[in-house]
Amino acid sequence: METNIQKAGRWLREAEALLVAASNGLSIAEGYHIFADNEDFRRYFGRFRDTYGIDCLIRGVFAPLPPVEHEAYMAAVHRYLIEDYHGSDVMKDLLDIIGSKDYMTPMFIQEPFWALVNSLPRAKYITVNAEYAFLPAAIEDKGMAIRQDIGKTLADCRRKITALH
Numbered sequence: 001m002e003t004n005i006q007k008a009g010r011w012l013r014e015a016e017a018l019l020v021a022a023s024n025g026l027s028i029a030e031g032y033h034i035f036a037d038n039e040d041f042r043r044y045f046g047r048f049r050d051t052y053g054i055d056c057l058i059r060g061v062f063a064p065l066p067p068v069e070h071e072a073y074m075a076a077v078h079r080y081l082i083e084d085y086h087g088s089d090v091m092k093d094l095l096d097i098i099g100s101k102d103y104m105t106p107m108f109i110q111e112p113f114w115a116l117v118n119s120l121p122r123a124k125y126i127t128v129n130a131e132y133a134f135l136p137a138a139i140e141d142k143g144m145a146i147r148q149d150i151g152k153t154l155a156d157c158r159r160k161i162t163a164l165h
Contacts, residue, residue, distance in 0.1 A: 004144050004146050005146070005153070005156045005157060005160055006160055007144060008126050008144065008146065008153075008157050008160075009156075009157045009160030009161045010160075011124045011126065012097050012126075012157060012161060013161045015101060015124070016101070016102075017101055017102040017103060018097075018098055018101050018102075018103040018104075019103070019104055019105075019106075019113075019116075020094070020098070020103055020104070020105040021105075021106060021110075021113055022105050022106075025128075025129055025130075025150050026090070026094075026150060029088075029090045029149070029150045029151040029154075030088050030090050030091055031088055031090075032081065033056075034056065034057040034058045035056045035057075035058055036056055037049070037055045037056055040080070041055075041056060041057060044076050044077075044079065044080045045057065045060060045073070045076055045080075048060055048063075048065075048069070048073055048076075052065060052069075054073075057077065057080070060073050060077075061073070061074070061077065088151075089151070089155065090150070090151040090154055093151075093154035093155050093157075093158040094154050096158045096161075096162075097154065097157055097158050097161060110127075110134075113125065114136050114138065114139055117139050117142055117143060118138050118139050118142075123142060124142055124143060125139055125142060125143030125144075126143065126144055126146065127143070127144075127145050127146070128146045128148065128150045128153045129145075129146075129147065129150070130147065130148060130149045130150070131147075132147075133145035133146055133147040
């Protein structure tokens with residue numbers, strides 16, 4: 001019997017295009033914890049934490065800071081997310097899976113994607129979450145829910161796709 005990873009690898013390999021709907025789980029797997037007061041946050045935003053009580057990246061973006069401080073905060077965000085970014089195996093695996101296919105990666109709310117999959121005859125839906133992976137009954141025959149770490153799942157799928165070529 002075909003495992004979910006094998007089936008996901010086959011679906012991804014056979015797809016004409018991919019819509020990769022990403023949420024906070026992918027950013028966390030990539031190493032960005034925008035809702036956490038962790039070591040990275042304190043390294044990049046510690047003075048804002050100490051001065052203004054900001055406890056995570058996203059709250060600082062919307063904090064009512066003086067304009068010059070907001071500009072400094074946003075410069076730190078840019079440095080953290082862009083300038084100091086080095087990539088990870090998670091993103092490399094995702095890009096390897098996508099290959100030369102057309103793709104789009106929006107942030108998402110699940111319900112519109114479920115409706116889209118349901119309305120497109122050849123569409124497939126794969127959801128990956130280590131704690132919560134739900135597939136609505138309306139698309140059970142066109143989708144799968146993989147309850148596993150997204151980084152591990154992407155690596156496993158990339159290996160399956162590579163092995164099938």
